[in-house]
Every structure is written in C-alpha cells, then in structure tokens.
Ligand SMILES: Cc1cc2nc3c(=O)[nH]c(=O)nc-3n(C[C@H](O)[C@H](O)[C@H](O)COP(=O)(O)OP(=O)(O)OC[C@H]3O[C@@H](n4cnc5c(N)ncnc54)[C@H](O)[C@@H]3O)c2cc1C
C-alpha cells in the first residue's frame with residue numbers, strides 16, 4: 001500500500017494547485033496536469049532545460065532552481081523559464097588564439113561586470129560564476145575554464161545579470177581555448193592516428209575478421225589483461241573490472257542450449 | 259509519514275538490521291555464481307527472458323522478431339499523418355536532413371560540412387533543444403585504443419566478447435579503427451579531457467575491457483562533448499530547428515527516402531522538408547518504460563527513429579536485447595531510475611536484502627546482477643518497500659569509507675554524494691536503495707559501416723542504429739559509436755546527396771503501412787511515433803476535456 005503523502009499548495013503561474021509533498025517541481029507541475037514540452041530535458045540535472053524562478057512564503061527574495069532537482073514546498077510561487085535568448089558571434093577556434101584579451105574581445109560586455117555576485121548566488125550548480133567572469137576579464141583562461149567546468153548552460157545567471165553577460169558562452173569559449181591551446185596534446189595520439197592511417201593495424205584486424213566464431217572466442221578467452229595499478233586492493237573496482245570473469249558469456253550458452 | 263535523515267520509519271528499521279550485520283560482513287563477500295547458476299538465474303529473472311513480455315512482429319521487414327510489448331505496440335500503431343497529406347508546398351529544400359540534435363546528429367552535420375556540403379543546405383531538426391539528449395547525460399567515458407600498450411585489435415576483441423559475439427564484425431572494425439582519430443578530433447576541438455601534466459590522457463578501465471582506455475572529462479564526459487559539438491555546429495552556421503520532431507519520412511517515386519514531415523510542437527504546424535539524403539540519429543528508447551521499468555534516459559528517448567525507419571521498410575537488428583543497469587536509484591522517488599555508477603560497488607559497497615544479508619556477489623555481469631536484485635524482491639520477498647510502493651535492495655554505501663578511509667565517497671563519488679544530499683540522504687552514513695533501470699537500446703536500425711540503411715537515401719547513426727554492440731554494449735563504446743558512425747554517415751550522406759537529385763515527394767509508404775496493419779488484422783487507435791511520454795497526474799487527467807480553443 002502506498003502511503004498517501006500530505007497535499008500542499010503550490011502556486012504555478014498564478015494559480016493554486018494541491019500537490020503531494022515530496023515531488024520535484026517538475027513532477028508537481030506534471031501532477032497538476034501540465035504536459036511539459038519546454039522546460040524538461042534530461043530530468044536528471046545534466047541538461048539545464050528546466051530553470052525555474054520562485055518565491056517562498058514570507059521571504060522577499062527571488063529564488064532560482066532546476067525543476068528536476070528541487071522539491072516542491074508549501075506556499076511556493078513559481079514559473080518555469082525554459083529559454084534565455086542567446087546570440088553570440090561565431091568564431092573559428094582554429095584561427096583565434098588564447099591571448100589575454102581574447103575573451104574580452106569576443107565578449108566585451110564582461111567589462112561591465114559590477115561584481116554584484118547575483119550570478120553566483122543564482123547558479124543551481126553552485127559554481128563561482130562571478131569568479132570565472134572576473135578571471136575571464138583578467139585574461140586568466142585556465143581559471144575561467146576550470147571554474148566553469150560543471151556549467152550545464154541553464155542560463156539562469158544570464159537572466160539575472162545586470163550587465164547582460166552571457167556567462168555560459170564565455171565559459172565555453174574559455175574551456176575550448178584551454179582544451180585546445182593551453183593543455184598539451186597527448187604525446188602518443190598523433191603517432192597512433194598516423195599509424196592507423198598508413199594501415200599499420202589493418203593486417204591484424206583483417207586477420208581477426210576472417211576467424212571463425214570458435215577461433216574468435218578462443219582468441220578472446222586468451223587475451224591478456226593490463227595489470228591494474230592497485231591490484232593488491234581486494235576491493236578495487238579496477239581489479240574486478242579487468243578480470244577475465246566480467247564479461248563472460250553466458251548468453252550465447254543460453255542460445256546454444258535453446 | 260515520519261522521516262528521519264531522509265528515510266521513513268519503516269525503512270529505518272531495515273537500515274538498523276543493515277548496521278547490525280555490517281561489521282560481520284566486512285571482508286566477507288558473497289561468492290560469485292557458476293556459469294550454470296548464472297544461466298538459470300537469467301532465464302528465470304532477467305526481463306529479457308520474462309515469459310509473456312514479448313511478442314513477435316506480425317508484418318514488415320522485421321516480421322517474426324520478438325519484441326517487448328511496449329516496442330511492438332509502436333510498430334503496430336497508426337501513422338500520425340495520412341497518405342493524403344498535402345505535400346505540394348516545400349518549406350525546406352535541402353541537401354541533407356539530420357533528424358535528432360543529440361551527439362550523433364551534431365557530429366553527422368559537422369562532417370557533412372567537412373565533406374563539402376554548404377551548411378545552409380543542411381537542416382538539423384530535433385525534438386527538444388539542441389543537445390537535450392542521452393549524450394549530455396553520459397558520465398563515465400569514451401573508449402579508444404590510443405596507448406602504446408593497447409591496439410585496435412585488442413579493442414575489437416573486447417567489443418566482440420562483450421557483445422557475446424553477436425556483433426557485426428565490419429561495424430566493430432570501423433568502431434575501433436576510427437576511435438583514436440575521433441579522440442584527436444576532439445582534442446583539436448578543445449574538449450577538456452582529463453590529462454596529466456605532460457598531456458597524456460588519464461585512462462581508466464571499464465566493464466569488459468582488457469586495457470585501460472576509458473577517456474573522461476570528470477564525470478561530465480557527455481556534457482562536455484555535447485556542448486563543444488553544439489558550439490562547433492553553431493559556429494559553422496548549420497541551421498537547427500528545435501521543438502520540431504519528425505513524425506514521418508517522405509519517399510520519392512522510386513522508394514528512396516527524400517525528406518520528412520516535421521511538426522512544430524508549439525503551433526502544431528507541419529513542415530515539409532525535401533532532402534537529397536536523410537540521417538536518423540534519434541537515440542534510444544528508455545522512455546517507453548519497458549515492463550514498467552524506470553529509466554536513466556532523457557525525456558525524448560521514445561524510439562521514434564525505429565518507427566520512422568520501419569515504415570519505409572528499413573531492416574532492424576538485435577532489438578530483442580535491452581540493457582538494464584542493475585543500480586538505478588529506487589528511493590527517494592524523485593530520483594527513481596537515475597543511474598548509480600558501478601563504481602559504488604567497485605569500491606566495496608555490498609548489495610543487501612531487507613535483513614541486512616548479502617545475497618549476490620557484488621560484481622556479477624550487469625544482467626546477472628540485475629536479475630539477482632529482481633529475484634530478491636519478487637520471488638524471495640526480501641526487498642525493501644518504499645512509501646511509493648517501489649521495491650529495492652540496499653547498497654551499503656558507508657562501507658566505502660570504512661574500507662578506504664573517511665572522505666573517500668566525497669572524493670571518488672562527488673556527483674553521487676551531491677545528488678543524494680540534495681534530497682536529504684547522507685550516503686556516507688546510510689545505505690542507498692537501488693533497483694534495475696532501463697538504460698540502453700542495444701540493437702536498432704541495421705546499417706553498413708558507412709551508416710547506410712537498407713533503404714536508399716536513408717542513413718542512421720548513434721544509439722538508434724544496431725549491430726555494432728550486438729546484444730550487449732560495453733560502457734564507453736556508445737559515446738564512441740555516435741562519433742564514429744555520426745562522422746561516417748555524415749560523409750557518406752554528403753556524397754550520396756551530391757549524386758542523387760531530389761525526386762517527387764510521396765507518402766505512398768504510409769498507405770502501404772496502413773494496408774499491412776489491416777492485413778495483419780491489427781485494429782487499433784494507437785498512434786506512433788510517441789514523441790514524449792505522459793506523466794500527467796491521474797487526478798488531472800480524469801477531468802481533462804479536449805475542447806477547441
Ligand atoms: C545516464 C546515462 C549515462 C550514460 N553513460 C555513458 C558512458 O559513460 N559512456 C558511453 O559510452 N555511453 C554512455 N551512455 C550512452 C550514451 O550516452 C548514448 O547511447 C549516446 O549518447 C546516444 O547518442 P545519440 O546521439 O545516438 O542519441 P541522443 O544523444 O539521445 O540524441 C538523440 C536526439 O534525437 C532527438 N529526437 C528523438 N526523436 C526525434 C524525432 N522524432 N525527431 C527529431 N528529433 C528526435 C532527441 O530529442 C535527441 O536530442 C549513457 C547514457 C545515459 C542515459
């Protein structure tokens with residue numbers, strides 16, 4: 001038997017609805033009868049499509065949250081804000097370079113930051129948004145990239161910023177510059193790609209392709225395993241992952257036996 | 259209902275039993291099953307083998323294929339448009355139509371441009387926002403054999419074995435051979451993979467891999483990939499229409515696919531797209547909730563692409579095998595179905611029943627582990643009931659810190675810790691409740707190694723395509739597969755578009771499909787594609803009036 005959760009009152013776009021306590025804002029909106037088209041994406045806190053503005057009873061502030069990650073409260077007054085318009089100038093990452101003024105040139109509005117900290121206070125990911133904007137302004141691309149990494153581009157910060165900054169676009173350019181120009185390229189990768197392109201691995205793959213099912217299976221069973229660094233730890237995930245046991249096939253035995 | 263530290267009283271009683279047995283369980287792990295035991299358990303409790311859960315398709319290219327009812331229902335459903343729909347006004351006349359703005363679709367569009375198509379002659383159309391997709395949700399990582407100790411052949415063996423040798427070898431070959439090239443492309447696009455100071459990727463192992471080749475970007479790998487790809491597509495000027503899913507493909511007089519009908523979800527206007535080539539990249543099917551399982555998938559994962567392709571006669575493959583991940587969250591209800599990474603068990607958390615007893619080796623293969631959880635709840639009645647009537651088993655998370663030292667959970671599992679903390683549960687002190695969750699569509703539309711389906715003019719890539727993973731995908735190979743086959747399909751479709759002028763649009767296949775439904779004796783008011791699941795409250799629906807406004 002399902003224990004009935006007590007009903008509470010939520011005000012959605014100015015109308016009162018009675019909904020069970022303990023639902024997320026998203027589930028409460030659906031419970032009330034809305035079929036969401038905008039305002040729902042991953043439903044798990046990854047995509048940023050469900051930003052919501054709300055007020056609480058007895059509090060003068062405007063709060064912001066992700067509807068899929070926040071529980072409904074009695075007396076909450078909310079509206080979904082599923083879209084924050086964003087227009088940016090295109091760039092070609094292959095031709096711009098990571099200079100101290102690159103971010104400022106591309107997003108001159110960051111110079112208008114008044115350090116009010118509204119963006120940081122409103123970020124549902126808990127990121128130091130103002131700090132990454134300030135870092136961008138100073139030309140510290142690395143810091144801007146690292147501080148903004150967990151951004152899910154929900155746009156809440158940009159909707160609240162008095163300086164009309166497009167924070168998540170600034171962070172994105174900072175991260176791409178960092179990933180492309182500031183971290184080193186993987187030393188072995190280019191060599192591997194070149195070897196594949198000249199066909200160095202083709203013969204080995206061709207040979208595998210011609211094996212019979214039984215031969216392939218026996219090659220699989222005989223394959224060697226990389227020794228995991230923390231092999232001695234009996235609880236190591238690595239150890240059990242890299243065991244011949246893990247992906248063993250029971251399923252085709254099922255098929256064989258009908 | 260009395261809640262203390264996140265759990266109601268009834269669940270607290272069971273937690274007390276978990277705590278009582280904890281010290282005796284430390285260092286003692288339930289023994290692993292023999293192959294025979296696994297086999298018996300799968301046959302008796304895995305959802306794929308559940309009696310009565312599937313039925314054979316009655317008509318079409320996949321006639322006889324046994325599918326879960328929820329999926330079979332979609333094929334045995336009426337199209338959303340009639341064959342008589344007015345096609346005379348073409349709204350978008352393009353070289354290439356890409357259906358689905360997730361990972362595969364975005365990669366395909368970018369590579370079609372690299373292959374020489376004018377971006378303005380490409381159209382990407384997607385159901386929700388550009389990037390609202392399973393791709394964004396991937397946490398773990400992407401495989402590629404790019405270290406000297408590893409090789410494409412080694413990767414090939416792992417993929418084939420993981421798929422129980424049911425994979426299409428030419429697809430696997432393409433997958434493993436292109437993998438390093440994809441990672442290099444990502445590096446050039448400025449994706450922030452985890453690297454050490456000298457630029458080497460930090461590569462982890464994954465289930466079923468014999469080498470460490472999992473590249474990741476913290477635990478936001480898919481998010482990082484998707485936002486960079488989307489940015490690149492925007493910078494190239496590729497047009498994307500959001501909130502406009504395709505509801506039917508269009509063919510020409512020769513039966514070649516030549517575009518599609520889209521619907522604007524807000525105005526309910528339809529748009530006609532004529533295209534010289536079309537790529538389906540609509541992703542997976544978790545939101546069909548097979549056998550009523552919750553899912554890890556995004557809101558729009560409703561298998562639309564399979565339906566679209568089937569209506570024009572495309573061949574499907576391996577759709578009988580669906581991947582259930584053993585550890586989806588079962589409590590609190592707000593988290594139901596969300597993915598709890600395998601790493602929690604890898605770090606030593608034991609699965610336990612309501613009496614705090616172990617009942618299965620913690621790291622059996624995914625489907626065996628899932629079956630054991632189902633058996634504990636269903637047959638043995640030893641699961642833990644939640645106030646919402648869900649059932650699950652405990653994962654004794656606090657063991658992780660006891661084994662590896664305080665602070666390990668916060669450090670090694672920060673996303674998990676934060677997620678539970680948001681809903682009032684402290685997983686460093688209390689166990690967490692889990693139950694299997696619907697995770698991945700193993701099979702899909704059959705293609706060759708360039709993404710071409712059995713129907714001319716139609717390509718497919720990503721989770722919607724089948725064959726590369728056979729009946730079981732290994733972690734880290736689907737982020738790879740949408741890149742490899744998105745790229746290949748984009749280039750192949752661009753070449754096709756250059757050689758084949760668009761024909762005269764027709765919906766004759768819709769009439770033919772209706773006739774097949776009729777001949778198979780299927781009388782139904784069901785329609786497909788599904789587009790979005792419906793989660794509206796019963797009370798609200800009971801009083802719903804469909805009045806004209
Ligand atoms: C929680 C989670 C974790 C995962 N972790 C990993 C991992 O660690 N490693 C790994 O390799 N894989 C992982 N996967 C799997 C992987 O993320 C997906 O298989 C892959 O990203 C699918 O990419 P795709 O482009 O094919 O589909 P998607 O990214 O889902 O994109 C499909 C797009 O098509 C759109 N669409 C659907 N129907 C229509 C229609 N009718 N018309 C127009 N558009 C439509 C959708 O809205 C969506 O935008 C994970 C999946 C999930 C859900």
Ligand code: SF4
Nearest residue numbers: 123151152154155157
């Ligand atoms: S930084 Fe801005 S866009 Fe990014 S998650 Fe925070 S509020 Fe959302």
Ligand code: SF4
Nearest residue numbers: 113114116117119161
């Ligand atoms: S909200 Fe805008 S102005 Fe205020 S600190 Fe943030 S970036 Fe600066």
Ligand code: FES
Nearest residue numbers: 041042043048068
């Ligand atoms: S729906 Fe994706 S973050 Fe809420």
